[in-house]
Amino acid sequence: MDNLESKRVLVVEDEVFVALDMAATIEDANGTVVGPVSTIRQALSLLRDNEVDAAILDVNLPDGDIEPVVAALSDRHVFMVIYTGGGLPDELAKRYPELTVFHKPTPPSVLTHTVATALMHHTV
Structure with missing residues (x-):
């Protein structure tokens, strides 16, 4: 079993069962879930008030695509995993080529x- 050693992981996912499964x-x-939240607005609000060590992000949310959240996390040098059913928009892929992308359904x-591996090796 992977050990997140009380690391704080932001979860941004608009499919409630996927979000709850990921959080569990x-x-x-042994990680601490920040969220889960289902909108960009909620994610940015959480980031104003919380430090996070990593994030798992859906791309297409009810209030737009995830780019503002990626930008905020990138500015903080936070490791991110993109978890998407539709793929990464070209603009986002060009601006953030280092993003790790998984396609749905990938097991949480x-x-x-x-x-856990990225945080253990400090690959941020």
């Missing part, structure tokens, strides 16, 4: 393992 997997790995354990 993070908690099972794979996402958590990727985050």
Whole structure:
């Protein structure tokens, strides 16, 4: 089992069952879930008030695409995993070529393992 050692992981996902499954997997790995939230507005609000060590982000949310959240996390040098059903918009892929992208359905354990490995190796 992966160990997130109380790392704070932001979850931004608008599909409630996916978000809850992801949150449970993070908690099972001893991580602390920030969120989950389902909109960009909520994610940016959480980031104003919370430090995070990593993030798992859906791309297409009810209030737009995830770019403002990616920009905020990138400015803080936070490791991110993109979890999308439709792929990464070209503009986002060009601006942030370092993003790790997984396509739905990928088991939450794979996402958590990727985050834990990155944080363990400090690849931010």
